[in-house]
Amino acid sequence: MPDPRPAITRDDVAHLAQLARIELTAAELDHLAPQLAVIVESVAAVSAVAAQDVPPSSHALPLQNVFRRDEVRPSLSPQEALAGAPESEQQRFAVPRILGEEA
Amino acid sequence: MTATASPALVAFDDAIARFDPVLGLEVHVELNTASKMFCGCAAVFGAEPNTQTCPVCLGLPGALPVVNETAVESAIRIGLALNCEIATWCRFARKNYFYPDMPKNFQTSQYDEPIAFNGYTEIDVDGEVFRVEIERAHMEEDTGKSLHVGGATGRIHGASHSLVDYNRAGIPLIEVVTKPIEGAGKLAPVVARAYVAHLRVLLSGLGVSDVRMDQGSLRCDVNLSLRASADAPYGTRSETKNLNSLRSVERAVRYEVSRQAALLDSGERVVQETRHWHEDTGITTAGREKSDAEDYRYFPEPDLVPIAPDRAWVAQLQATLPEPLAERRTRLQTVWEFSDLEMRDVLGAGAMLLIEQTVAAGASPTAAKKWWLSELARRANDAGTTLEELSITPAQVAGVQALVDTGRVNDKLAREVLEGVLAGEGEPADVVSARGLEVVSDDGALTAAVDRAIAHNPEVAAKIRDGKAAAAGALIGAVMKELRGQADAARVRELIVEKLG
Numbered sequence: 001m002p003d004p005r006p007a008i009t010r011d012d013v014a015h016l017a018q019l020a021r022i023e024l025t026a027a028e029l030d031h032l033a034p035q036l037a038v039i040v041e042s043v044a045a046v047s048a049v050a051a052q053d054v055p056p057s058s059h060a061l062p063l064q065n066v067f068r069r070d071e072v073r074p075s076l077s078p079q080e081a082l083a084g085a086p087e088s089e090q091q092r093f094a095v096p097r098i099l100g101e102e103a
Numbered sequence: 104m105t106a107t108a109s110p111a112l113v114a115f116d117d118a119i120a121r122f123d124p125v126l127g128l129e130v131h132v133e134l135n136t137a138s139k140m141f142c143g144c145a146a147v148f149g150a151e152p153n154t155q156t157c158p159v160c161l162g163l164p165g166a167l168p169v170v171n172e173t174a175v176e177s178a179i180r181i182g183l184a185l186n187c188e189i190a191t192w193c194r195f196a197r198k199n200y201f202y203p204d205m206p207k208n209f210q211t212s213q214y215d216e217p218i219a220f221n222g223y224t225e226i227d228v229d230g231e232v233f234r235v236e237i238e239r240a241h242m243e244e245d246t247g248k249s250l251h252v253g254g255a256t257g258r259i260h261g262a263s264h265s266l267v268d269y270n271r272a273g274i275p276l277i278e279v280v281t282k283p284i285e286g287a288g289k290l291a292p293v294v295a296r297a298y299v300a301h302l303r304v305l306l307s308g309l310g311v312s313d314v315r316m317d318q319g320s321l322r323c324d325v326n327l328s329l330r331a332s333a334d335a336p337y338g339t340r341s342e343t344k345n346l347n348s349l350r351s352v353e354r355a356v357r358y359e360v361s362r363q364a365a366l367l368d369s370g371e372r373v374v375q376e377t378r379h380w381h382e383d384t385g386i387t388t389a390g391r392e393k394s395d396a397e398d399y400r401y402f403p404e405p406d407l408v409p410i411a412p413d414r415a416w417v418a419q420l421q422a423t424l425p426e427p428l429a430e431r432r433t434r435l436q437t438v439w440e441f442s443d444l445e446m447r448d449v450l451g452a453g454a455m456l457l458i459e460q461t462v463a464a465g466a467s468p469t470a471a472k473k474w475w476l477s478e479l480a481r482r483a484n485d486a487g488t489t490l491e492e493l494s495i496t497p498a499q500v501a502g503v504q505a506l507v508d509t510g511r512v513n514d515k516l517a518r519e520v521l522e523g524v525l526a527g528e529g530e531p532a533d534v535v536s537a538r539g540l541e542v543v544s545d546d547g548a549l550t551a552a553v554d555r556a557i558a559h560n561p562e563v564a565a566k567i568r569d570g571k572a573a574a575a576g577a578l579i580g581a582v583m584k585e586l587r588g589q590a591d592a593a594r595v596r597e598l599i600v601e602k603l604g
Contacts, residue, residue, distance in 0.1 A: 076158075091151065094266055
């Protein structure tokens with residue numbers, strides 16, 4: 001059986017929040033850390049039932065190799081594509097200044 | 104993200120004498136499929152902004168991606184051509200980040216289950232074979248293109264906001280990653296360049312990509328670290344991103360060797376970070392520092408089911424691979440009857456496939472080699488580009504040679520025709536007409552010019568009459584001068600002999 005999951009610490013939650021760009025107060029960190037620990041523990045309970053011969057599953061459907069042919073289909077018009085954009089300029093999506101760099 | 108002052112650079116040769124460089128190369132290849140990786144939008148370069156998007160590649164709610172079968176085929180063929188194992192089962196993963204070049208807030212990629220892994224390829228470095236181990240080749244999608252507004256140079260720094268075009272978002276991309284490349288020593292910059300050049304030829308031969316570095320369909324990230332000696336543990340590496348020419352790959356490696364050696368000499372540490380290459384100044388500057396903040400929280404993509412390439416399918420794709428480059432090299436040398444030295448020059452110039460295509464278009468191997476290795480090599484060198492990057496095709500080079508073979512132009516005029524083709528003036532025949540480059544072989548015009556040459560050079564004419572045939576050269580030169588190099592020299596000689604012989 002796999003080891004029981006390590007406890008979720010307050011620092012773990014702060015790190016996750018930063019990765020997800022969620023601002024949390026000190027009180028929220030204190031509140032969430034034990035809650036998340038309970039959730040992880042509950043999910044880990046699955047390991048108690050699933051034997052080692054049961055592969056971890058990531059998909060609900062028993063399917064593989066679902067492909068489409070390489071055929072071009074009509075795209076949206078630029079007007080349609082930009083319809084949901086908070087702002088647009090020069091037929092492009094206008095976004096706030098990017099800090100950091102291009103991925 | 105401020106650039107810190109660096110110690111002065113160490114000269115490359117000095118740095119290499121004291122440090123052992125280790126390279127790692129990541130090459131991104133855009134596939135040339137008709138449609139995108141997960142949707143039916145066209146995957147064409149250069150369309151008007153945001154004309155090739157749909158709910159799937161814009162990440163609109165409820166849209167579901169479906170994998171492009173041709174892209175998977177291309178990925179497997181690339182893996183096989185790099186002598187990789189092909190996964191029997193693999194999945195896509197979400198790479199989560201907050202940069203707006205992907206409207207979904209994640210990039211669909213592969214994480215710990217690449218479709219191809221554990222391969223190698225043999226490249227030619229100055230005529231010697233150098234083996235590069237391949238870690239993996241995985242499938243992913245390209246990102247959108249950002250335009251930074253308000254900054255001085257279109258770069259991020261100083262920009263007030265950015266504009267994004269998602270036409271490129273979702274175009275199939277294969278990322279080919281090498282294992283650490285050791286033992287290159289002072290050849291490290293050349294090895295890096297030769298590897299990318301080799302991949303470009305290999306991918307072009309597979310027909311899976313346009314491999315246009317200038318258009319971004321082939322881009323290279325260079326990881327480089329230095330260590331005290333070949334048996335020391337690896338040093339800290341930097342990752343120079345998005346190099347878009349062979350020349351910048353080579354220059355960036357040289358620069359990073361010099362920069363890192365200077366840091367190590369002065370007792371400073373090399374920071375593990377991405378770096379930007381500046382083509383104009385030939386330096387790299389600090390980008391984003393790699394830290395635990397860079398955690399992409401990969402997880403299996405729930406919207407795409409696993410891919411389990413059937414072994415029969417893989418075998419079938421294996422059978423479609425072109426002849427391996429090493430075998431092709433041996434075969435072509437035999438067919439072309441080139442000496443080892445000649446072949447080495449051809450390989451050194453990266454001209455083998457260009458010559459092959461020029462020969463296929465009708466030129467003799469010797470003529471094809473002559474144009475690519477002399478006139479065109481000189482022009483590529485002047486322009487700081489590679490032969491492939493010149494705006495002339497092998498068929499056009501063969502066309503120029505055909506004009507020479509049929510006597511319509513001589514060698515001197517042919518060089519002008521090449522110049523015209525390179526300048527975008529059209530096909531060789533168009534350039535000849537537009538620039539009036541045709542050789543004058545009309546007897547009327549030539550006879551008149553020969554008569555004038557004889558009249559103006561009576562002492563030369565006398566020598567020829569006395570049997571000194573070699574003196575005819577002076578008269579041919581006079582005729583050529585009058586007709587601005589466009590006379591048919593052989594016919595002029597005949598006319599002189601007829602008149603004075």
